[in-house]
Amino acid sequence: MKENLLSAIKAHDFNAIRTICFGLSQEERLKLKVFFLDTPITQMYDLPKSWAKNVPNDRIVMAYAFMCLSDQREEILHFERKNNICPWYAKGVFYDFLSTAFYPELLALIQAPQGAYLKEELPQMYVENAKYISFEMLWVLYKMDLIPFNEKLFVENFYHKNVSYREEPFFIDLLLQYPEIATQILAAAPKYIYTYLYDTEYILAMYHILAKNNYFTNRDIVKQYLQALLNPWKKNILNAYCRWIEAINPTADEVIENQYILFSILSLGNTALINFAMKQLQKAANASTFDFQSFADNFTLCFAIPKIAKSQLIGLDILEKYYKKQAPTNTKYREQLAVLFTVPEVILQEKVAGLLTTYFAEEGLAEVVAPYRDYLKIPTPVSLPQEEESLNKEAYQDNISSSFEERFPLEVGKLQVPTTADALLFLLGDCLRERTAGTIDLFFEGLIQLQERLPANYTKELAPYLKKLMKSHYLDSVTTIIKGFLYCYSHQKPLEIPPYQYTYEESNALREKLDEAAFEAYLLWGRLYNHKTFMPFLFHKAQLTLKYLNEKEVLPFLSTPTHEPFYIEAEIFVDKLLQYEAVNKQPDLHDLIVACNRLLFRNVSAAAKAKAQKLKGTYAPAIQYYLGITDKIQPTEELLPLWTQITRIKHPDREFPEFETTSAKEIPSVVKPYYIGYGWTKWRDRDIFTFHNYDIGYDEKSEKGYWIEHYRNSFSPLYYNACGGSTPLSTEVNYLLSLNPHYPDAILCGYIANNACGAEEIRNMQLPLEAILRYDLRMRHSGWLYIGACLLYDKRPSRDLAYEYILQALTRGEDLHYVGRYLSDALAMHFSPINRFVEFLDRPTRDPKVKAFQRKVVALYLEEVKKQEKLPRYHKKLAAFGD
Structure with missing residues (x-):
């Protein structure tokens, strides 16, 4: 029998379980109880590791079998405690079977004489833990008058528990058996179901099945x-209700009855709701009681909503039907209708043009249509006046000229080092708020220059800033380094990271031993250890500042910006070098390299060149080459990072065989311009599209060099053109770009999202793009991959900014073949959705350069897509554009 x-x-087999248990003698029943109580479930037989959807697991079936054997609650509790059957949330429920959807089995057990003991226990169970009982069980118990009806509990359990069973035949049978569930449960859903909803496809399937069975006889549910x-x-949640209503399928009369609710939905600006409302209104548009004027007034609020072209076409059809019956009298409505020309759909534009020329052809129509001429994908519906050339065109072109010196004369935008202690204090506040080179570097410079004139208690004036920072533990790299500097400056300590990093367990032990102030200091060192890898120059400069203050050194930093936002005038830079030579001191190499990165090296004055010829340090040949005094490249191992920086910045597109025999020959950008590869690659047994450099130690087995950061850490951060080191948060990109503004390609490649969507924080595509537009920085080589990735990114602001950057580059006459090739490859290789590029094609413009670039990308795409086994989605749209 066992x-x-x-x-x-x-x-x-629940039926077999009941038959076997109910047919046992008292002695056999007792023996099986002992067996079940003494033998763990796992030793009775091998439990499966997984099971199919909507099939009860073995522990639940085992619990049900013991319920059939037992005749008192205590035995079941003992069995479940022994076998750990109760789920973690059960809180005293004496069997977890009641949380399942198998109500027929419970009903069969309760109705049998052997299960009659449960009728006394179930009401108590309901009081103890009602919220964890499934709706099916609740409804059966309610119908047996064992528990009261609780609308909130019943509705929430209906939509939140055992959802995957909602389309199962036995559950549908329960609903059809009790039609009052439609009014008591389904109609009450809006009262309680509005915060979360999972697995909605099962519930939607249930609605469709019920609708086919004419379940919704009470039609009040439609209005609710x-x-x-x-x-x-x-x-x-809103989308789920829309789908449920569509399953219930309101009639035309019901739509008319609720038409003002649907009109209100049109004004909400929600694309899914507008699409739903239009489909419903279309049913009743021909009814005599349809309020056309209210519809027309609310429909105008949908004209500027993107991605609802089909719904807008439905609305225009409704307008046309009514205009055929009665011509419109409000001529101002044509101004609102003309807004629909901004929708890049030919059929829709043709419909709008037809309505305007048929019903609004009064004088002045050309002026109404004129502002939208750049959006038109159809022949101009009316004769438009010749548009005059924009007065701002020359000013715009001047603003995007080729060099900083041409755009901003050196007399404009000068930065001033603070001259008083109070000004320095105010500048510290700007440093923490703005985190830019124009504030931070000037603060450090000001401390050095004013150190002899600062009050003796100046550290006390800095104390409020430090106190606030010490209470904040999760800061970005720039702020953390400033925090570390202020702490060391106030406590007269060097900014040195302890060589040993504590483990998590050791940190917890320290927390108990150290007082609050000492533990905060410990946390600071731990965070500085991590953040210095993101901003090595800033950390190094903070160390130098403390060192200079300790040594009473007043020589200026070479890298302090002289002009907004972070540039350095050549003559001032050379003057500083001469100051170092006058006292026979060697400038710091890192400081010198960043200064050269920020230098305005074009259009250098004759005075600056004359002074540069007086330089005698080992760096003199490099500076003279950089300023155009000589063309001779003379790299040395000591100054190799300096030489590689200035040569690439001065001649971005040139190859430099002079470095092929040096130790830096393998570093990106040194010999050849900075280019990285991209494409689909196998990684951990799956395909992934990534941006990497195939020539820089890429090893598929070890995965070294796979991500950009991997090979960046293999060389010194002094090689800024290759952006050695780790990529900081995108919120710090303003300072990061200031370290190499003339050649920011490698920096920006670090911010390319791993995927075509979903990037946040470190790879927030928008913030770096805002910065390069704000500072008017130029892409030279693989930096264009970042621009291309932004143009195809899932966030609209990034796509808008990328379009603006490309527009400026085309106006400057730059060659965009490289980014065009990337765009075509990304589309053809199924990495980025084609509809995002179609958005770029649909942008309003008559600029022949933009049109030519668009056609070029499409042509490259059509050439590349021939190599693919499967055509990308929406391929026809690009093919049509190519034709």
Whole structure:
């Protein structure tokens, strides 16, 4: 008998389980109870590691079998405690079977004489833990008058528990057996279901099945669900209600009855809701009671909403039907209709043009259409006046001229080092707020220059800033380094990271031993250890500042910007070098390299060149080459980072064989311009599209060099053109770009998102793009990959900014073949959705350079896509554009 029962349990045969248990003698029943209580479930037979959807697991079936054997609650509790059957949330429920959807099995057990003991226990169970009982069980118990009806509990459990069973036949049978569930449960959903909803496809399938069975005889549910759409709920909740209403399928009369609710939905600006409302209104548009004027007034609010072209076409069809019956009298409506020309759909534009020329052809129509001429994808519906050339065109071109010196004369935008202690204090506040080179570097410079004139208690004036920073532990790299500097400056300590880093367990032990101030200091060192890898120059400069203050050194930093936002005038730079030579001191190499990166090296004055010829240090040949005094490249091992920087910045496109025999020959950008590869690669048994450099130690087995950061850490951060080191948060990109503004390609490649969507924080694509537009920086080589990635990114602001940058580059006459090739490859290789590039093609412009670039990308795409086994989605749109 034991073997038969175990076989029935393993087969999940509830009928067999009941038959076997109910047919046992008292002695056999007692023996099986002992067996179940003394033998762990795992030793009865091998439990499967997984099971199919909507099939009860073995522990639940085992619990049900013991319920059939028992005749009192204490035995079941003992069995479940022994086998750990109760789920973690059960809180005293004496069997977890009631949390499942298998109500027929419970009903069969309760109705049998052997399960009658449960009728006394179930009401108590409900009081103890009602929220964890499934709706199916609740409804059966309610119908047996064992528990009261609780609308909130029943509705929430219906939509939140055992959702995957909602389309199962046995559950549908329960609903059809009790039609009052439609009014008591389904119609009450908007009262309680508005925060979260999972697995909505199962519930939607249930609605469709019920609708086919004419379950929704009480049609009040339509109005209740429609009213729910006016609530400011989450998108997935509103979408679910829309789908449920569509399954219920309101009639034309019901739409007319609720037309004003649907009109209100048109004004919400939610694309999914507008699409839903238009489909419903289309059913009743021909009814005599349809309020056309209210519809027309609310429809105008949809004209500027993107991605609802089909709904806008439905609305225009409704307008046209009514205009055929009665011509419009409000001529101002044509101004609103003309806004639809901004929608890049030919059929829709043709419909708008037809309405305007047929019903609004009065005088002045050409002036109404004129502002939208750049959006038109159809022949101009009316004769438009010749547009005069923009007066701002020359000014725009001047603003995007080729060099900083041409755009901003050196007399404009000068930066001043603070001259008083109070000014220095105010500048510290700017440093923490702006985190730019124009504030931070001037603060360090000001400390050095004013150190003899600062009050004796100046550290006390800095104390409020430090106190606030010490209470904040999760700061970015720039702020953390400033915090470390202020702490060391106030406590007269060098900025040196302890060589040993504590483990997590050791940190917890220190927390107990150290006082609050000492533990905060310990945390500071731990965070500085990490953040110095993101901003090595800033950390180094903070160390130098403390060193100079300790040594009473007043020589200026070479890298301090002289002109906004972070540039350095050549003559001032040479004067500083001569100051170092006058006292026979060697400038810091890192400081010298950053200064050269920021230098305005074009259009150098004759005075600056004359002074540069007086330089005698080992760096003199490099500086003279950089300023155009000589063309001879004379790299030395000591100054190799300096030489590689200035040669690439001065001649971005040139190859330098002079470095092929040096130790830096393998570093990107040294010999050849900075180019990295991209494409699909196998990684951990899956395909992934990535940006990497195939020539820099890429090893598929060890995965070294796979991500850009991997090979960046293999060389010194002094090689800024290759951006050695780790990539900081995108919120710090302003300072990072100031370290190499003339050749920022490698910096920006570090901010390319790993995927075509979803990047945040470190790879927030928008913030670096805002910075390069704000500072008017130029892409030279693989930096264009970043621009291309932004143009195809899933965030609209990034796409808009990338379009603006490309527009400026085309106006400057730059060659965009490289970014065009990337765009075509990314589209053809199924990395980026084609519809994002179609958005770029649809942007309003008559600029022949933009049009030529668009055609070039499409042509490259059509050439590349021939190599692919499968055509990308929306391929026809690009093919049509190519034709």
